[in-house]
Amino acid sequence: MPVAIVGAGPIGVTAANLLGVYGVTTLVIDRETEVIDYPRAAGVDDESLRTFQTAELVDEILRGTIQNVPLKLFDGGGRCLADIRPTAQDYGWYKRNIFMQPRAEAVLRRGLARFPHVQVMLGTELRELRQDADGVTLRLVTATGEQHEVRAGHVIAADGGRSPIRTQLGIALEGRTHPRKWVVIDCAHDPLDAPYTALHCDPRRPYVCAHLPDDHRRWEFMLFPGEDADEMLTPERVNDLLRHHVPDPGVVEVIRARVYTHHSRIAARFVEGRVALAGDAAHLMPPWAGQGMNTGIRDVTNLCWKLAAIVQDGADGSLLETYDRERRPHAQAMIDLSTTLGRVISPTRRSVARARDWFIRGASAAPPIKRWTLEMRFKPVPHYQDGFVTRERPGTRRPAVGRMMAQPVVETADGTCRRLDDVLGPWFAVIGFECDPLAALDAAELAVVARFRPRVVKVVESRAGRRHHDKPCADSGTVVVEDVHNELRAWFQARSGNVVLVRPDRYVAAMTSAEELGDALALLAGRFTGSRVP
Template sequence: MNDHYSVAIVGAGPVGATAANLLGAYGINTLIVDREPDIVDYPRAAGVDDESLRTFQTAGLVADILRGAIQNVPLKFFDAAGNCLADIRPTTCDYGWYKRNIFMQPIAEAALRRGLKRFSHVRTMLGTEMRHLVQDKDGVTLHLVDEQGKQQEVRADYVIAADGGRSPIRTLLGIPLEGATHSRKWVVIDCANDPLDAPYTALHCDPRRPYVCAHLPDDHRRWEFMLFPGEDAEEMLTPDRVNDLLRHHVRDPSVVNVIRARVYTHHSRIATRFVEGRVALAGDAAHLMPPWAGQGMNTGIRDVTNLCWKLAAIVSGEADPSLLDTYTQERRPHAQAIIDLSTTLGRILSPTRPSVARARDWFLRAASLAPAVKKWTLEMRFKPIPHYRTGFVVPESPGTRVPSVGRMMTQPMVETSDGIHLKFDDVLGPWFAVIGFECDPLAGLTSTELAAVRRLRPQVIKVVESRAGERHHRQPCAAKETLVVEDVHNELRTWFQARGRNAVLVRPDRYVAAMSTVDDFAPALTRLADRFTGKS
């Protein structure tokens, strides 16, 4: 039995299990523990976005996740009379996947846990509680207790705390949560045998009792109802009260198979820091938010997508430990932005004073008449997109035409030399990538500069236009291993031309670390390679 791991993960929910799959794909000796012996089946996350699906793609599990999901699901706002105030149905797939997808969390968690069986270097310990941890300069000691009361100590170089909103690790480390807890509670009811023909997620801004109604996979539906002051939370979960809540929305509640009902308190809180020594917080351990934007789990997936490649590089000796400092720098501001969005949507949904509700309805209708606002809403552009201005990036100069450094790289379809069409990430591979559009991205680098870049172990890609011809494929490149692919729908051409650049370094989490013209690319590449290894 191994008692030392490169990374230990506490919490095997979707965030922790995703982290373990990513570390497994990176070849890292990993332990994941969870005090629950089985997957928790009560109501929790129901939405998975395009950024999370891209992470699952990197982990090799996106097909398994989507097998039980409904893709491209609209989000609608309704007033008390049932009139649609806003219809959000984004049509773009900038990152290779649809932006709004609905899934069943227990089924997705099962797929993630099955994925861990692919890796002999990832060990799972369920029904095991982390009781205490102690850090020193060389690592972390975790004190574990299994269901039979057997105690065990393990050592890890680093720890990911994905242990939920009440995170014992966050408490042990003394990291406070900033923000507020909302006064209103909500009862969440999951049902089978869906009686409604409404294949979308609906936020009903009804002052009589605001509620959410969401179509789920496999003939399931979720209702979420606001509770008013004086209503007893436990009483609202009794079968009679659940039927009372549903009776206003279902002709015959007796035909609805209520699977489970729970009461939730919503929080808008964030940890003051995401890293303490060798321990990093992720998911609900780092931030809590209302569910209205469907971003709680997705924000946690973004956390570990950002974190795991950095830990993998550090524990393998490729990167300097200071790389971990960029995790809080990059992730905390965006997590706060998502919390703010979720809180704002809750304020739109939840007014119970009729006069306030009428004013809100009037404002939303008036705003939707403006074409720019309508497009902004339709395409879901109100969702904050991560933009890492500090951290492991080389910032662009002021006045850049379309800032791209620190933003996620687009993912169109490309065609390989043997005629196979693939999503771009499947060509980039799981680690760094250097990409040139209609150019050799490493052209002109000296032998010293090439040696520095190779410390990043990048996949080198040359993209040529669709049906460019053999002459473009066979031009020699500085790196013999350079892959040449065609831009199937000429989407990469549009992306590069809009930015006035033709060379880019993409990180393992698919964010652009540097972008330039190929003639000026060497300084940015060597600067990042030196920072990666701690030489600057």
């Protein structure tokens, strides 16, 4: 078995779908038999939707998703401090979207049925994991007590915040646990006309109110010292919490209520031999930025193509080490953002709350800060500088290497408009803007290109005419597309180079010219095989 995934939550099943698309034989193991239905993630961002697009499940997930949802920050008097409405779709999707996690998980699980090479073992618990130089042995126990062993080349530990695998490997979970607990209440029959997510910075009791799909709403209330968590979940106390915010709590149907403790923690390392931690097994963060699940999705988007390259393309095992170097710093940045937002919402001293409100209003009066806030530019964007990437050219104003490639709409030869990724396919891609990206390469360099099995794409300007479409390319399989909205022109012109190598996770591994592409690909091919070190 090339890859085993322990944990069939959203991170594990997303990983399994990606590996399924890549053609990797995979086993998914989980001790539970059904999707967990209690309150968890409610937000899915543009990067995660792009991953679901690669997994060919985004349309079905969007059927149960509210897209382009504003985020508002209110003071204790109900006055709006900030109204965050990011409308840009740099990666092809809106940045803030609200969904029901159990429903999305069901879609992801059904998606696995497409792949005869992906097997799912539910109701099965991992008891022990042993690894050696050649692979990993997993000792499993079924719900009926049957024991057996499975041998895997690599393991993805997506087994949650209390990860038994992380514990067995002796990997520390560094950081802190926050002292205040929060009660989370999911309701049906939403009586409010408030189609947004609201962070209420009310010193009397900070709370969150989020509009969910299908007439549902989520409430999150801070608990004070001395308040008993179990008591706060009784119907009487839940009604007490809601009665200050809805006209008639009796109309609201409480579906579930749970108490959560928030953590800001990260694993000391994400890779141990042939085992990689992902999702909550690797990092835990407060929910305020809505990035816990999304950060886990980024993990497996980065990880799975590397495992596929090792298993199927003979890539060197050192490629797995770049997962830790690329993902750990960004996961920490997301933890820091979530922790900071928690500090903004949670003060209960009125003097501190007034100072915070004054500061936010004053800062928001400055146009640059207002734009920075409204477009959600405070969200850390991954920039992989130490991993499977080349060096960016000195003096580059807007570096592209190590950052996610834009995803505009392009038009194919038959006149169909499609998102760029649907043209690139799920694996590597070489894109040339208004040039044949392979035209300057000799036979040896073309052989290096073939090492990555890329889709080769030539982008021409909007309404360029048949002369540009029909010009022969070095690779007869090159796909020619039009830059419908002139977005790729702007993207390339703001950076240095007209050719990029795009990784399967849609990050730019190299940006160069057609004349220098051979050198860049030779460097990356060396890292791919382990014959050259970064």
